[in-house]
Structure formats: C-alpha cells, structure tokens
Amino acid sequence: MFEHSVKVPRHYKVAANIFKKVSTEGGSVKTLLYDDKLRHFRTNVLYALITESIKHAADIDKIFNSCSILEKESRLDPWLAKVLTAELLFGKKALPGKSKPEQTILSYKDQFEKYATDHQDDLKTEVVRRPRYVRINTNLLTTSDAIRAFQDDGYRYIRCTSGSYDDYLKQIQSLTEYNFTQDYHVKTVFVFSSGTKLHEHDLYLENKIILQDKATTLAVHLLAPPNGSVVLDMCAAPGMKTTQLAAYMRNEGKIYAVERNEKRYKTLCDFVEKTASTCVETLHKDSLEIKRGDLDDVEYILLDPSCSGSGMELCVHSYIDATRLSKLTSLQEKFLKHAMNAFPKAKRIVYSTCSLFPEENERVITNVVKTSRAKWRVQDVKELLKGNWNNIGSGMYGSMGNRCLYARPDSDLTIGFFLAVLDRDEKDLEKGQKSESTDSGQNNATFGDDDLLNKIGKKKKKNSQENELQEIAGDTTTQDIVTKKKKKKKNNENLEQQFSYEETSLNENNDFSENKLLSDDAENTLENWNESRLKKKKKRKLNDDNAVKPEEQSVSDGQPLLKMKKKKSKDREHQLSETNNVQVEGDDLFRKKKKKKRVDHDE
Template sequence: MQENGFKHSVKVPRLYKIAAKIVQQVREEGASIKHLVYQAKHPNYPAILALVTQTLQNGKHLDYILRKSKILMNEARFDPWLARILITELLWGKKRLAGDAKPIQTILSYETKLKSILDKLIESKEIIKPKKVTKPRYVRINTLVMTVADAINGFRDEGWIFVRNNHTVYEDFLQMIRTLEENQFTTDLHVPDLLVFPQGTNFYTHPCYQDGSIILQDKASCIPALLLNPTPNSVVLDMCAAPGMKTSQLAAAMNNEGLVYAVEKDQRRFQSLTQIMETVGATCVKTVNRDVLTLSDKEFPDVEYILLDPSCTGSGMTDRLMYDDNTDEQRNAERIEKLAGFQKKILYHALKNFPKVKRIVYSTCSIYPEENEMIVKKVMENCKNFKLKNARKGLKTKWINSMNNENDGEYKKILKRCIYAKPEVDLTNGFFVAVFERITPKEENKMEVESE
C-alpha cells in the first residue's frame, strides 16, 4: 500500500523508535536517560544514548524549528517525538537520513527548509550552546551483599588501579577526581560506600551491576539518605521511592533490620521499584502502590524517619537538559508553579501527619529556588514543631555551598543550613537537600537564631 508515494510497509528503524520513546519519557516524566537506554536492551547502546542526549540538548532549537517549519501542523499524524529524533539525526547527528519509511521520507521532504531555519537561527546568534559538565562516574557499593573492601579488591583484580583518598580538604579531593586517569578509581570523601571512576566509565554490562552488587548512583543523590541516617530496627517512610536507589541505600544503612515503606503511585514505576528491591536484596523494604498523600499514621504507624524526594523539574540533571538556567526549556513558570504546589503540599503532609517522626529530609534534583529554599521558607513559617538543621554538619567534611541565587538576601539563613550541589563545582548533578528535626516539648523553633 502506498500513499503520496510513501511505502507504509517499510518500518522506521527500531533505534529511532526507541530513542523517541525515551525522549518522551525523559521530557514528560523526568526519567533517567541512561536507565531507560539500558532497559531498552538495544544492541547499539552508545548510538541510542548519543542520539537521545543530542535531542534533549537541542530541545529548545527543535521546538523552534518544528514551529517555523509547521511539520506537525501539516503532518497531523506524525509522532512529535519521532520527528525530534529524525530532525536531530539530520541536523546534528549523522547529518543524513536514509530509508523508505514514511516518517523518514517526510523529514527528507522538509530537509531544505529545516536546514534553512537552522542556518538563520545560527546567523541570528540566538543559538544556545549547552553547558559542558564533566563529572566522574559514581558507583555505590550495595553493602547488603558486598563490603566496600571486597569491591575495591574486585576492581583491582580486573586491572583497575586504586588511588587512595587521603584528602581532608574538599577542594583537593575535587581536583583529584577531575584528574583520574582512565584506569584509576578512588573512594568518595563524603559517602563512605561510594567509589569514583573516570567520566564515561560504562558499568551497565558489568556482572556486579547485573546482580545488584553495585548501584550506579550520582553522588548528590546519595546525600539525602546519608543525612537521614536511620538506625537499624527503625521505621522509615520513603514517600516518593521510585526508581529505588535511595530506598536501597536506606536498607543498606539499616543492615536490612527494621522496615522501610517505599511508596510509588505510578503502576509502571511501582513494578520497576519492586523488581529493583528484589535484585538488590533489600528485604526490609515493603513497596506500597499508593498516592502518598492518602497515607496516614494509622496505616503506617511508628514512622521515625521520612525521606521526601518529590517530582521536580530535574533542572539539575546534567544528562538531561544542559542549557543556562535562564534559557532552559524546563524553566516554564506554569510548570514550576504546579510542581512547587505539589512539593509544598507533600512536605506539609510529612511534617504534620506522622507524630513519631523525628527527622525528615527533603531533597530535589533541581537548582531552582522555587522548588527548594522557597518551599522550605513557606513550610517553616507554618510548621512550628520542626527546626531546620544545618545539613552540612551531617557530613564528615565541609561542603562548598556555592549556590548564589538572586534571593540569597531573603533566604540567606535557610541557604546556610541547606546543601546545594552545583554541577560545575561539586562534579555531581545539581541537587538541593534540607533536613528537618522535631523539636522537644521545651525547645523553641530556633531556625532564626541557631548557631551556624
């Protein structure tokens, strides 16, 4: 069957279809690129990863090109995510498309127009170059099944050279991991079960990744569970648990002794969360497929610790969109306002509905103040049973709290008690962490006067 000269029997290459689906999930759900690419199990992992990353990096330009070319308006049945993938391949990737599939032929019929729009965009100097953020590969050891010492010895046996970390000054440590050679690795300065490898090291096919002995988790993502610091035999509530890396870290911190409620509302993400907990051997975790705002102390009694890492813009994730903050396509005021409303609501729920909770850690993978210090300030103004602790005191060495927002003056006291991870400085994803602790009956909320 043919229509307008196109052969409908010819399918789009699977690589393009998979890449389109991944881009959609990253943009709409804030999912992890590398996790999705790995889950796709396509034999050409590097090609899909490169194409997806390139498509996301050029997201703002693609939106502009699609509007100016009117492809989606003229071709109403064209999948917009596939269109982005194919245009990326034509303009920034291989810079050529081949095949008789209708979507490919459609893009090729617009080739001259697409290239003309891009040329004019470049000439106008409105082209936005993504930031280049170089950060190492972080590997957390699953201490439920392996000690850090055994992991180090195992990597040594594979030919890796272990560089002993004797640094006590954060800046010196950062310089060391910046200059790791391709066959070297070391231990982290703040997270005791975290190893640091050179940028780009691929562990997705490593046997220890496959069996859950190692977990590929960015350093900044490890800090919330580290600061929550639940003791063995305690009861923990992970309010937004999927995909489960922080949940498994909590289980390891507790030596699988106690109970971790891991809550996820979305059915697909819940199933993935449950599977991951089984893979890593987190037997103290009970997965819960519920809307966390419906949870109460009656159904989940004796909760002592709460980890809250809610949905956010993901503006700190260096493998998603790497534009300057003011031009980032994620920085949509309406979207941020909607997310901030949810974040504030769920944090209030955590603070007010679990009377035995003594510590709550709130974190986001965002660098936007609307999702971070602004949320903390609004909540602290209306919740007098908790104080804001100095999160940096929970780390064994200092942290460069380098975030400088235009709101620093108004939020200075809050920012001094919270942790911001900044990609260019800390060599991690962008992250924000705040620690709340319940005050004693005789204690006042001392956020405004507590010593630094």
C-alpha cells in the same frame, strides 16, 4: 526513493516521545523510562540517546533554522527529527534505517555539517561532562571486594584525596579512562571517568553495583538512620534511595517504601527484591493517605516528591509554565506538611528534589516550617558536611534558605539537586509522644467511667422500683406509701449529689463493687447520715441565734444599748434570710421574739 512501508526503528520513536515530554512538561528522563516500563528495550541505550538529544537541543535548533527543514518538511515530526539529528551528528554518526524520516534527515546531512563547520564557535554548547558514579550494593558486595573486582578488569584504584572538597573536584576531573576513586562524602560510591561503560558489566547485571548519581546518594547519607531504625520513604519508586537505605542500615530495622503509581510500584518491588533489601516493606498507596496512628513507629523520613526535573538537564528546563510550577509546589508542600505532622515519633526529615527552581525548594521549606504545628528546625547542611561543600540555598529566604544545599552540574559535577535536613525539637518530640499516650489513656478512662455510671444508674433505678413494689404489696396505708416515696425521692437526690462528690475516688478504687454500693443497707445508711446532718445543721443555726445575748459587755462607753440591739436584730434577719435549710424555723423564731417584745412593752 523512499520506502514508505519501512517503519522508523521503535527506539527512535520512544526516545522522541520522552524527549518531547521532558521538554514540554518537565520531569526526569529516568522516571519516564520506568513509567513506560520498557523492559524489552535496552534502557541504557534509550537514556543515552535522549540525554544526547537534550544536551545538543539548542545547537540542533540553530541548525534547523539555518536550512528551514521543519518548514520544508511539514510532515516531519520535529521531536523525532531532533533525535535523529543528534544521533547523526553527535552520537553514532549514522542512521541505519531506511524509513522516510531517517532518509529525510540524511538528505540534509551536508547542509547540517556545513553549518556546523562555519559556526563552530556558536555551536560550542557548554556541556559539563560528569563523571560516572557507581554505588556499591553492600547487601551483596563489600567495597573492598568491589575494588578487587574492578582491578581484575584492568581498572586502577586511586585513593581519594585527604585534602579539601575543591581538591577532590580537581581529582575526579582528571580521572583517565581506566582510573577510579572513592567518593569524598559517601564511601560506598566510586567515581569513574566520564563515559565509562558499565551497563554490560557482570556486577551491574547481578545488581551488586548501582549506577546512581552522587547527588542523590547524599539524601540517605544525611538522613543517617542508625541500624534498627524505622524509616519511611514517602515517594520510593524506582527504589534507588530505598535500597541505599537498606544497605546503609545493613538490613537491620524497618523501611516502609510507599508508591502510589501501579507501574512504578511494580518496578519498586522488583528492584527491592533484586538488591536483597530484606528490611523493606513496600506499600502500594498514597503517602498522603497514611493517617496518624497508621505508622506511628516511623523515626526517619525521606521525601523526594515529584518535581520539574530542572536539575537533570539545564538547557531544556530553563523555563517552565507558571501554572504547572504552582501545582507542583502545592503538592510538595502538602507532602512536607504531612511528613512533619502525621508521625509523632519522627525526629528527622530529608526533603530533596532534582530541581534548581527555588519555588520548589527553599520556598517550600520556609512556607511549611513557619506554619507547622510541630516544631522543626532546618539544619545547616554545610555544617553537617563539615564545611566541605560549596553551593547553598538562596539568602532571599532568610537563614532557612542558607541552611539548605544545592548540587550544581557545572561546579559539583553532579546532576542538579536540592536537599534540606529538618530535625524535630526534642521537647516537642517528647510532648507529642506523651500527648499520644495520654490521649489514649484518657479515652479509655472516659469510656470506662461512662460505662460505670450508666450501670450504676440502671442498678439504682431497678432497686428503687423493687422497693416500691415491696411497699405496695405490704400492710402499709396509702399515706404511708406516699410519705415514703417522697422521702425516698429526697434521699435519692442526696445520694446522687454525694455520688457526684465522691465520683473521682470511687473510680480510682479498682476493687469497687457496684452491688455493695447500691445495696439497701448502703442506701439506708446514707439516708440516715443525710438526715442526721440536716438535724445538726438546724440545731447549730438555732444555737447561733440564741447564743450570747448580753453583748452589753462589749459595748463601748457612751453607746446606747438600744442601737446595739437594733443592729443585732438586723444582722440576725440578714443571717436567717441567707440560710435556706432553716428558713421557716428562723422566721417563726423571729416573729415570736418580736411579739414578746411588744407584750413586754405594753406591760
């Protein structure tokens, strides 16, 4: 009989809930574990239970269909049933509890095992057994000390092959239970045989070693920020890559680790503190809200945005809803555009996802790079790894796709992972930095010039009003005052015109004095200069009109003198009409000369 009062062990219920989310919504198992913040659980046990259920999901579906358990047991949660079956058939081979769901699954145990025996060939799900990757936290432990510590525990260190990448893959596939070696690319990563249990190891509990897949460590390895650099991790939680960056830079420089989600942000802060990543500054905000001018010192950017997680477990993520995928790619493009345009000193960006869908990878890269204001170039990642890699992006996206990197579980013995390295054009980088400084300088200069002109205008108006009051208060007639006002207005207009001509040179003079420029003596001097200039201009025009009358000397042979005089008269009329400042005097002179000609003709 079933004991209805007995509850299902909670770790089975939590595992079933995460299994459902991963299968129907996508995402990373580890991410969901961190989001739930299950500190009172042994997350390693939960993780193992969930991944075991995912690996054998297809086989469990066949077994369930063979006995129609879900149809017969309509009240049984299908996701919980799959987790319990995975534990019974592929995990611990037993269910310790006495709850109704557990007892229901146990009642079908014989049918499950019979079907499995009869269909062994059909149930051989190809599951690649990945090695156990361990990153040494060099903030707390050197690699040489780590080797000695593992050797003290009975492990045997095997030197990494000096041959090709394919030779390395063969080497790690042949690792036995107590052998380990150093990774081919990332020297702070050690490789153990599949199934090695290190969750209870002292080095793990002391945060001196981090259980991190080799594929994710490549992002930091290829970003390669020198010691003392300023780095931005745009989607930092739970902090694996952030703390790896700190260790890579030996805590010299600055790392801005940004996370929007509050729970994940707390996880990030805890992990940064535990790993002694002292150069990390955590920021609880959305990276898209970081505007130009906020973190302008950033030189290197790591971007690992939310994705479908299709690279984590292939059998579950063979399909994803098109609408959700479209939303993900739209968000990923926004992040990458922001990274490329909002940080004027940024010189390298590494974009990565744990997805195997090209829509989230090559297509995002090509779409954003082609439309970016700043000039960025997709680097050949295989070339950066000196040719020691096998899987690259799709040629469907042109040369940019071929320059990207994929890590595939079946061939690279890692999780599924995508990575692209983008370097900024050096000329564009210099141009952006110069533009930033120039714009700042021009804004300051413009503000100063406008402020100066306003002060000058106010001072000039004040001096003009004071002079008018002094004139009215004196022994001057009304006519004199009106005449002086007109003259003052005309000279002020000349002063404004002259100031506009000389504005640039005045602004460049740091010792320029407003009081000195706008004093009465300076105004009178400028008035006299303008009046003298007008008189000279009038005199010059009149002299030109009366100059060199006997042009008969230049008349060619046979040309009548009368035609030459008429031509000269017409030229003089045209010249006088274009001269505005001496128009009245010119007209009077022209009329007088015509009158004189008529008198001479009458005589």
